[in-house]
Amino acid sequence: MLGVRPGSVTPFALVNDREGRVTPVLDAPMLEHERLHYHPLENTATTGLSRDDFLKFLQETGHEPLILDLVKAGEG
Helix, strand or coil: CCCCCCCCCCHHHHHHCCCCCCCCEEEHHHHHCCEEEECCCCCCCCEEEEHHHHHHHHHHCCCCCEEECHHHHHHC
16 A cells, blocks of 8 residues: 555655555654654665654645554553
8 A cells, every 4th residue: 555565664655645544653652752764665775854854744645643652552
């Protein structure tokens, strides 16, 4: 659905989901970091950007993230 090769897990692929079928799920502790790093549509490189720019990217692609603390969610 995201148009990337298997193994190329990246939130940047949400740009390919123009129909908004995918809901990104973000681990809340990840957003405590000022700078985030992801693969740019393939896993041969890494791109860094600020947390605010990342959230803006999601918004610009029409994807509202679900933000959960995944460790705490797994304990319940």
